[in-house]
Amino acid sequence: MAELKVTAIKEGTVIDHIPAGKGLKVIEILRLNRPNGGALLLASNVNSKKLGRKDIVKVEGRFLSEEEVNKIALIAPTATVNIVRNYKVSEKFKVEIPDEITGILRCANPNCVSNHEYTVSKFYVVSREPLKVRCHYCERTMEEEDILRNL
Amino acid sequence: MEWKGRDVISIRDFSKEDIEFLLKVAERLEAELNEKGSLDYAKGKILATLFFEPSTRTRLSFESAMHRLGGSVIGFSSASSTSVKKGESLADTIKTVEQYSDVIVIRHSMEGAARLAAEVAEIPVINAGDGSNQHPTQTLLDLYTIKRAFGKIDGLTIGLLGDLKYGRTVHSLAEALAFYNVELYLISPELLRMPKHIIEELQEKGVKVHETSDLEGAIPELDVLYVTRIQRERFPDEQEYLKVKGSYQVNCEVLKNAKETLKVMHPLPRVDEIHPEVDKSKHALYFRQVFSGVPVRMALLGLTLGVL
Numbered sequence: 001m002a003e004l005k006v007t008a009i010k011e012g013t014v015i016d017h018i019p020a021g022k023g024l025k026v027i028e029i030l031r032l033n034r035p036n037g038g039a040l041l042l043a044s045n046v047n048s049k050k051l052g053r054k055d056i057v058k059v060e061g062r063f064l065s066e067e068e069v070n071k072i073a074l075i076a077p078t079a080t081v082n083i084v085r086n087y088k089v090s091e092k093f094k095v096e097i098p099d100e101i102t103g104i105l106r107c108a109n110p111n112c113v114s115n116h117e118y119t120v121s122k123f124y125v126v127s128r129e130p131l132k133v134r135c136h137y138c139e140r141t142m143e144e145e146d147i148l149r150n151l
Numbered sequence: 152m153e154w155k156g157r158d159v160i161s162i163r164d165f166s167k168e169d170i171e172f173l174l175k176v177a178e179r180l181e182a183e184l185n186e187k188g189s190l191d192y193a194k195g196k197i198l199a200t201l202f203f204e205p206s207t208r209t210r211l212s213f214e215s216a217m218h219r220l221g222g223s224v225i226g227f228s229s230a231s232s233t234s235v236k237k238g239e240s241l242a243d244t245i246k247t248v249e250q251y252s253d254v255i256v257i258r259h260s261m262e263g264a265a266r267l268a269a270e271v272a273e274i275p276v277i278n279a280g281d282g283s284n285q286h287p288t289q290t291l292l293d294l295y296t297i298k299r300a301f302g303k304i305d306g307l308t309i310g311l312l313g314d315l316k317y318g319r320t321v322h323s324l325a326e327a328l329a330f331y332n333v334e335l336y337l338i339s340p341e342l343l344r345m346p347k348h349i350i351e352e353l354q355e356k357g358v359k360v361h362e363t364s365d366l367e368g369a370i371p372e373l374d375v376l377y378v379t380r381i382q383r384e385r386f387p388d389e390q391e392y393l394k395v396k397g398s399y400q401v402n403c404e405v406l407k408n409a410k411e412t413l414k415v416m417h418p419l420p421r422v423d424e425i426h427p428e429v430d431k432s433k434h435a436l437y438f439r440q441v442f443s444g445v446p447v448r449m450a451l452l453g454l455t456l457g458v459l
Contacts, residue, residue: 111282113263117241132348137263138284139161141348 012038012060014082014089015072020045022076023055029071029151032059051078067104073097074105074131074147099125101133108146112138155457158269159277161285162323167330173450174295176459181446184219190449192458193222199252200226201244201268202279203235203259208419208441209279209289213256216448220458225251242271249274254456257281275455283317289418290323292447296440297375300414304328308372310336312399313379313424315345317386320418321379322349329356336369337362340395343381366399371408376401376434378417378424402426406434416440 018026023042027033032040038060048054063083064072072079073095083091101123107114114121114137122136131144142150152169183190198217202210205228214224227233235244241259245268248255257268258279265278265285280286297304309328311321315337325335325345335358337345344362353360363369370376378401386392400423401415414436417425421437429435453459 109262111260111262113241113259113261113267113281116261117264117267119267135263137266138282139163140262140284 008087009039009041009058009060009084010087012058012062012084013064014084015057015059015076016054016080016082017048017051017078018055018057018072018076019051019078020053020055023057025075025148026055026057026072026079029075030064030068032057032062038062054078069095070098070101071104071151074101074151077128077131097125097128097131101125104151105133105142105147106150107135107138107140108142108150109135109138109140112140114138154454156275157455158275159287159451159455160265160269161278162287162290162327163285165287165327170291170294170327170330173291173447173454174298176454177291177295177443177446177450178299180449180453180459184446184449189219189221191221192453193217193220193456196220196222196254196456196458197252198222198224198226198452199248199255200224200228200279201248201255201257201259202226202228203230203233203257203264204280205229206258206280209258209286209444210256212441212444213277213279213288213448213452216445216452219445220449220453222253222452222456226256241267245271245276254452277451277455280319283319283322285323286319286418287323288444288448288451289320290327291451292440292443293320293324293377293416293418294327295447296416296436296443297414299443300436300439301374305332307331307374308334308336309375309377310338310366310369310373311345311377311379312338312366312401314343314381314395315339315379316343317382318379321345321377324377325349325353329353329358334359334372335361336373338364338366338369338399340364340398342391342395343398366401367405367408370405370413371410373413374410376409376413376415378415378421380417380420380422380424397423399424400426401429403428403432406432409434 041058043056045053079095082089103120123133126132126134134141217224249272254275256277256279257265262282262284265281269276415434417437
């Protein structure tokens with residue numbers, strides 16, 4: 001399946017080893033589906049030695065910020081990011097959930113001060129599997145479903 | 152841990168050593184107060200009490216503590232009389248008030264408001280209750296009351312009764328009790344059970360937890376029964392409140408099977424959850440609990456101001 005090779009795009013990013021079914025969510029969270037001039041490719045439910053089944057997202061002409069990589073880590077902690085330049089993988093790394101998540105997640109508690117006053121949101125990772133984070137301000141714990149809804 | 156300049160926001164910020172140290176200082180201050188009537192450690196210092204949400208009891212307790220330490224107090228007791236009404240942000244209110252004072256005590260309806268205030272202010276900020284999140288000074292005075300009554304906290308079996316879902320006092324108290332070797336009975340209607348994440352935390356810390364809705368079944372086991380009001384104002388849905396209103400009433404009949412030494416506590420105000428007939432019994436500890444607020448808050452104010 002040549003079209004799945006990470007070198008198939010000239011410049012851009014390939015997000016590999018996304019848990020099967022989470023590829024669309026990655027696209028949505030990173031807003032990759034907005035016109036940016038480059039191709040966006042999603043391979044879903046692909047065979048994977050590591051995961052059994054996986055999704056792959058390729059996006060041409062787009063590189064990810066640290067904040068975006070952290071967002072991927074929250075949705076797809078097994079993902080690897082490949083930076084492609086001139087058809088070659090120039091950099092490859094695994095995403096990692098940081099101990100503190102700042103600025104990328106909204107608190108699910110409607111009465112949390114961070115939803116009313118100017119603050120930079122901050123969460124502490126309580127557990128990675130299953131993913132649980134605690135709001136720095138209201139101390140409320142959020143689990144995966146809430147995290148996905150508030151990214 | 153350095154106390155001078157320290158914020159008191161959440162019981163999570165405390166270690167067992169911090170708590171034990173604070174309780175000792177409170178005990179020392181109580182003895183000094185009994186001997187001298189009032190003290191002058193905080194002479195010349197000003198406490199600002201910012202009560203965006205009314206709470207007469209907590210405010211008066213802090214004010215009394217500051218006066219007994221020899222300091223003075225400024226502040227307000229509801230947001231309606233402040234610039235918040237004009238749309239001022241919390242951060243700006245705090246930055247303004249810190250120009251007038253040496254320590255701030257804040258009560259706010261929003262969860263996390265005290266944490267935000269502490270980030271903005273350069274002077275110490277003490278949380279006097281933020282929404283349904285934390286009320287650490289209440290927890291510290293609760294621990295102080297238990298320790299003064301029993302001489303210890305370790306080894307006790309403690310029942311938390313009532314609104315365990317929205318009641319921040321029981322959330323913080325449960326977290327603080329996890330430092331000690333205690334057994335907890337969480338007694339509430341099904342709808343008002345303690346949040347799952349708090350129970351998990353307690354269990355992870357080795358606390359033996361029993362969840363039940365049967366007060367009478369639990370009562371013979373208990374050394375302390377900590378009663379809370381079912382707080383109408385915290386319910387997002389009035390119908391949900393009506394389903395659980397008046398679920399429990401602690402009266403002499405209910406206490407018939409209790410240990411002789413059982414102590415009943417309550418953060419007050421109460422509505423109908425403890426019958427006034429209990430007030431005169433050997434079990435009532437809730438008015439002594441109110442008194443404990445003064446030495447504990449004196450200790451907190453004095454330590455954070457760096458005058459003790």
